[in-house]
Amino acid sequence: MRxxxxxxxxxxxxxxxxxxxxxxxxxxxxxxxxxxxDAVDDYPPFVxxxxxxxxxxxxxxxxxxxxxGNGEAIAANKVKGIRAALVWSDAxxxxxxxxxxxxxxxxxxxxxxxxxxxxxxxxxxxxxYSDEPRHTRRITMLAEYExxxxxxxxxxx
Numbered sequence: 001m002r003x004x005x006x007x008x009x010x011x012x013x014x015x016x017x018x019x020x021x022x023x024x025x026x027x028x029x030x031x032x033x034x035x036x037x038d039a040v041d042d043y044p045p046f047v048x049x050x051x052x053x054x055x056x057x058x059x060x061x062x063x064x065x066x067x068x069g070n071g072e073a074i075a076a077n078k079v080k081g082i083r084a085a086l087v088w089s090d091a092x093x094x095x096x097x098x099x100x101x102x103x104x105x106x107x108x109x110x111x112x113x114x115x116x117x118x119x120x121x122x123x124x125x126x127x128x129y130s131d132e133p134r135h136t137r138r139i140t141m142l143a144e145y146e147x148x149x150x151x152x153x154x155x156x157x
Contacts, residue, residue: 001125002060006032006050007109008043011065011072014109014117018063021118027125047072051079054103062104063121073106080146083139088112093120097127099135 003022007015012034022029032053033046047064054062062084064072069086076084084104085096088111096102105124107117129135141152 002028002030002057003125004030004032004050004053004060004062005065006043006046006048006062006072007034007065008046008067008072009034009037009039009041010067011043011107011109012037014065014107014114015063017114018065018118018121021121025122043072044075047075048079051076051082051084051104055079055081060103061125063107064104065107065109067108067110069106069108069111073104076104076106083142087120087124090119090123093123094127097124098130099132101129101135101139 005015005019019029019031030053032050034041043066050062050064054060062076064076064084066072073084073086076082082104083100083102084106085092085100085102086106087093087096088108093105096105105121107120109117145152
């Protein structure tokens with residue numbers, strides 16, 4: 001599986017670890033930066049590039065990493081076609097794929113040790129979308145809103 005990664009300085013060590021782990025586990029890992037540690041870099045240039053690459057390649061997934069993962073998830077979700085999920089537990093890692101068909105995982109490198117973050121990635125990559133109609137209906141509502149800017153109807157209307 002092709003996996004695009006993007007991070008800032010806070011996520012650099014975890015990104016380097018995950019690049020090696022992904023490659024060792026048979027994935028095609030693509031580094032969208034940061035390519036060197038810079039204590040004052042900004043996450044949007046790297047995260048947006050990773051998210052754009054995921055959006056342009058159906059079936060690819062992405063990993064974005066920062067200190068908390070919050071800003072990175074927000075940035076990735078600005079890219080049309082991206083569903084980025086901030087993951088902080090085994091359950092959120094699997095549900096992001098199973099229920100939300102998320103194509104990007106956002107991790108807080110300052111929130112988890114390398115082993116825990118790697119487990120989240122493993123769960124995310126190893127979980128398939130459930131294809132349940134209720135989840136598909138919700139994802140479709142979001143995609144239509146992203147396209148048109150029109151709110152979905154309220155229940156009963």
